[in-house]
Amino acid sequence: MSETTIVALDAMGGDNAPQEIVKGAVNAIKQRKDIKVLLVGKEEILKDTLKSYEYPKEQLEIVNATEEIEMAESPVLAIRRKKDSSMSVAMKLVHDKKADAVVSAGNSGAVLVGGQILVGKIKGVERTPLAPLIPTAKGVSLLIDCGANVDARPSHLVQFAKMGSIYMEHVIGKKNPTVGIVNIGAEEEKGNALVKETFPLLKACKDINFIGSVEARDIPSGAADVIVCEAFVGNVILKLYEGVAGTLLSEVKKGMMSTLKSKIGGLLVKPALKTTLKSFDATAYGGAPMLGLKGLVVKTHGSSKATEVCNSIIQCVTFKEQAISAKIEEAIQLEKAQKETKKED
């Protein structure tokens, strides 16, 4: 058996904290002997919540933190001022090498700021993107960046492509993953200033499998394994995915309830449909990793329930086993060396 992965869990973050977060932690350690969870938050509350569960005691430890970061708080101020918040304490545990990863369903902005300030960037990484997996007809694609750092530069996108490729290959197990850049047409001369500048840089990258532009229309069918874009566009893609799917499914349900005949049909269709649609359910894939940091930071949806929290915790194991941060560090060092050689030429 492999060595233990230690996950610091922000037990007070998210809409369903602490109940669903604690439940997710318990489920994770019950499923996997190679995980230890450091449950970070108000000790009394967490002890109380844990009372109703049976679980392997040696795999869970409470770490007391007296403060909480609210969902609507200003991220920078929250991280700067609330040093004893569950999120900050959990991140410090990763920084101090007392944990391998932190999982939080809390304030997104604070997770991004905290990741950079408290966990710390890998040397040479310019920006640390948030990269969720999105469901496609072929499986999943990594959408990188969906964070809060908008108005990216071409060199940022190039690093996103490299880090995303490493994640897809070593965590998701996709050999030689394809990389596409989100664009408004397939041709190289199309796009906005950022895409036009980035395209030739990606084309020149020997360490990624760049396949060119990807139109938004083709993302759901699985056009590329790694979908590179600037965070504003990534955010729009991620949220519209959710929005269109949600609205369409509720329209389908309404349609099924409209006549007696269709109601009967709906009942017959339901079990098969559930299986199909489950593959289009983002929660199954756990949280979004923030890449380029010295440790792993996983952001799960604010509305996460136990299942998503549990999956997010389990996903940390592969990240650690595959030494993703070390692989990213190597790639960035190689990039730097290549740039310097080029300058000397």
Added chain:
Amino acid sequence: MSETTIVALDAMGGDNAPQEIVKGAVNAIKQRKDIKVLLVGKEEILKDTLKSYEYPKEQLEIVNATEEIEMAESPVLAIRRKKDSSMSVAMKLVHDKKADAVVSAGNSGAVLVGGQILVGKIKGVERTPLAPLIPTAKGVSLLIDCGANVDARPSHLVQFAKMGSIYMEHVIGKKNPTVGIVNIGAEEEKGNALVKETFPLLKACKDINFIGSVEARDIPSGAADVIVCEAFVGNVILKLYEGVAGTLLSEVKKGMMSTLKSKIGGLLVKPALKTTLKSFDATAYGGAPMLGLKGLVVKTHGSSKATEVCNSIIQCVTFKEQAISAKIEEAIQLEKAQKETKKED
């Protein structure tokens, strides 16, 4: 009865030209006595295609054009060089006031370039956005801009908001339409540089009903009547809408075919589902108007069939009746006057 609307139809543009385009024209004039179509393209071919149809002869006229613009051609070169292409000739008819509107399923870029060069911008309009209607749970929203002119400035977005509001109110009949700007969060301080700069300008506009930021997640449920964004983002939204809906529906169908029980259920559900999903079918709404021009230019999907062509032609009537171009011109003049007064203050 109102006076006749004359539509110049690019009969050679699009994947299904000229058959489906001609069929669409015939359907439109059979439905409406107040439309005359100028069918622009190679005379011999069009005469031949028309042979199989019965239609009111006085409502259709062929205008010969010896050239065609291909779908993959460079837009600027095509418009500059092919002066006798079906698209250029159709646009010239609008410029020369021989037609009220032009409808084309041809090369998108060429439509945008041709609209600006051959039809001409209204004085004071900085950019001429392409603004398709997208289906929502509440009906439709106008997504403005989805054209090819990316990297917009704040003043462009403000004009989009004004022009879009006029279109929604007077063509679609939505009183005091709500306007939202696409953003990555609801708060005013969120967004990229463009959105942050544009937000206060929209807030200060007295002639529109600005409701603030709209997250992509909420677009399908009908969060705002006019959805303002820069063209790159608009293009991503439009195409992803199509992509997610397409993939999801094919997954739903696959699910229905997976077991005998679900197959029977699928048959019972089908008629009701068809009605529901029809409201989510973009083709029902005709083409996308290009706003801010001296005449109306409507771009229909390259893969348009007769139904979409017919709907696009019919939509020109309301545009003419409501004198949209004149209303836009007034709004732009008012904007200019307001700016000058402000300077003097």
